[in-house]
Amino acid sequence: MAHQSLYRQYRPASFKDVIGQDQVVKPLEEQIANGKVAHAYLFAGSRGLGKTSIARIFARELGTNERDIYEIDAASNNSVEDIRSLAEQIYTLPFTSTHKVYILDEAHMLSKSAWNAFLKTLEEPPAHAIFILATTELDKVPETVQSRCQVFQLKKPARAVLAKLIIEVGKKETYDVEPAAADLIAMLGDGSYRDALSVLEKALASATGKKLTRETAEHATGAPKHALVHALALALSSGDTATALATIRRVSEEGIDMQLYLTLVLEYLRQILLLRHAPELRAELAEELGEDSSKEANELAADRESKLDYGTLKVFLDAASRIRFAPIPALPLELAVLELSK
Numbered sequence: 228m229a230h231q232s233l234y235r236q237y238r239p240a241s242f243k244d245v246i247g248q249d250q251v252v253k254p255l256e257e258q259i260a261n262g263k264v265a266h267a268y269l270f271a272g273s274r275g276l277g278k279t280s281i282a283r284i285f286a287r288e289l290g291t292n293e294r295d296i297y298e299i300d301a302a303s304n305n306s307v308e309d310i311r312s313l314a315e316q317i318y319t320l321p322f323t324s325t326h327k328v329y330i331l332d333e334a335h336m337l338s339k340s341a342w343n344a345f346l347k348t349l350e351e352p353p354a355h356a357i358f359i360l361a362t363t364e365l366d367k368v369p370e371t372v373q374s375r376c377q378v379f380q381l382k383k384p385a386r387a388v389l390a391k392l393i394i395e396v397g398k399k400e401t402y403d404v405e406p407a408a409a410d411l412i413a414m415l416g417d418g419s420y421r422d423a424l425s426v427l428e429k430a431l432a433s434a435t436g437k438k439l440t441r442e443t444a445e446h447a448t449g450a451p452k453h454a455l456v457h458a459l460a461l462a463l464s465s466g467d468t469a470t471a472l473a474t475i476r477r478v479s480e481e482g483i484d485m486q487l488y489l490t491l492v493l494e495y496l497r498q499i500l501l502l503r504h505a506p507e508l509r510a511e512l513a514e515e516l517g518e519d520s521s522k523e524a525n526e527l528a529a530d531r532e533s534k535l536d537y538g539t540l541k542v543f544l545d546a547a548s549r550i551r552f553a554p555i556p557a558l559p560l561e562l563a564v565l566e567l568s569k
Contacts (some may be wrong), residue, residue: 233422241507242288246420247388248277251379255285264289265377267349267358269334272381275419278361279332281381284327285359295324300331307340314348317356321390326357334360335367342369360380383418386410392420393427397422397439403433403493407441407517408477415448441517451478451488453520456495463496464533468568475560485556489547492560495524496540502528534567542566 231459242252258264270278278279279298286296299313321327331337338343349358351370361377362368363399384392390406390413397404404412412430416423426448431440433447445452455478460509462471478488498512503527513521527533529542546559553559 232425233396233400233428234275234421237399237424239277239284242248245277245341246324247384248381248391249279251281255281256288256381257567259285260290264357264560266352266356267360268374269365269373269376269378270359270360270381271368271378272362273361273418275416275423276381276383277420277422278381279330282330282359284360285325286326286330286357289326289328290358291326292322293330295321295327296330297327298330298332301331302336305337305341307338307344310341310344310348311335314344316559317348318353321355326355328357328359330359332361333504335362335364342372344410346371346375355431384420386413386418389413389416389418389420390424391516393423397431397437398425400431402434402439403438404439405441405517406514406522408439410515411441411444411450412448414494415450415487423526426530426552433475436561441520449483449485451491453491453495455483455488456491456522459492460499460527460535461494463539463564463567464530464535466534466568468470468564471564472561475564479557485548485560486550489543489550489560493540493543493547496535496543499524499528499535500537500540539567 230473245252259383270282272278283298317327319327326365331513352358358376360368365378365510366379375397385386390409393409394404394406396519397409408430412426413423413425429448430444434443441453444450455474457473459474460466464472479485482504498516502512512524516524517530527535542563543560546563551557
């Protein structure tokens with residue numbers, strides 16, 4: 228049997244499998260139950276949220292046979308001729324189903340003339356035709372098209388939701404994924420179910436035995452080692468400007484993505500301050516950090532001589548807003564360290 232990627236293997240097969248999109252799933256279920264189905268839908272949201280998966284599930288829940296479900300990649304079928312050809316096909320009756328469902332992925336890629344040709348079809352479709360448009364860029368879909376569709380916005384999942392999914396999928400694959408590793412993978416997934424599972428698959432391929440640790444996940448994904456994050460926090464805590472700058476230089480020399488490193492630094496500083504000012508969150512933060520990192524963070528949080536405070540976090544947060552445009556990626560971090568040393 229051919230290998231199947233994790234995100235395909237664990238793609239939702241029914242509405243009950245869809246995570247965190249109740250604002251889309253519940254209305255669709257109610258429409259099916261009440262027999263009040265629209266002729267056109269528009270699913271919008273960033274990549275990897277399950278737009279096409281929900282479209283397929285909706286089509287199947289309507290009782291549509293696979294032969295009557297048509298998936299079209301609008302990115303490569305975006306001309307007016309393609310849409311005219313589609314318009315001719317929709318009048319053919321379904322093979323065995325009540326409906327013919329057309330799923331247009333990356334709908335925003337249709338050309339202007341294609342949209343104009345599609346409008347007439349949307350206005351007067353045959354009774355058996357249902358269109359589901361999926362897009363990552365809603366602003367590129369003409370208002371005239373949006374007004375003829377029921378528009379549903381899919382939400383990015385919270386990081387904790389992604390981390391939970393990663394642990395559950397790991398178990399199904401017979402791996403024990405440490406919470407700290409799951410949290411890192413969820414962060415790298417950047418709010419995308421598909422991307423998070425792709426990162427998990429990469430990390431599992433590097434796991435020794437059946438346990439995935441934070442260290443293994445860092446190595447497999449190229450994420451900065453926590454030791455480098457802690458080294459900078461430790462230097463900032465003691466006011467050791469030279470060591471802080473040397474740590475940033477080491478990160479740069481190792482070819483680590485500086486923006487990702489800064490994100491991890493910001494998160495670690497935030498966790499330390501939360502441990503100091505909201506000790507009731509200690510158990511929750513311990514899961515995110517892992518045993519060793521949690522111990523280090525608690526030590527910094529408890530240090531009465533530590534120079535880490537909300538001002539430290541603010542200076543590095545300002546650095547994060549500048550790093551995208553910096554000609555030298557390390558420069559915003561170095562400036563942040565120097566500003567704190569004044």
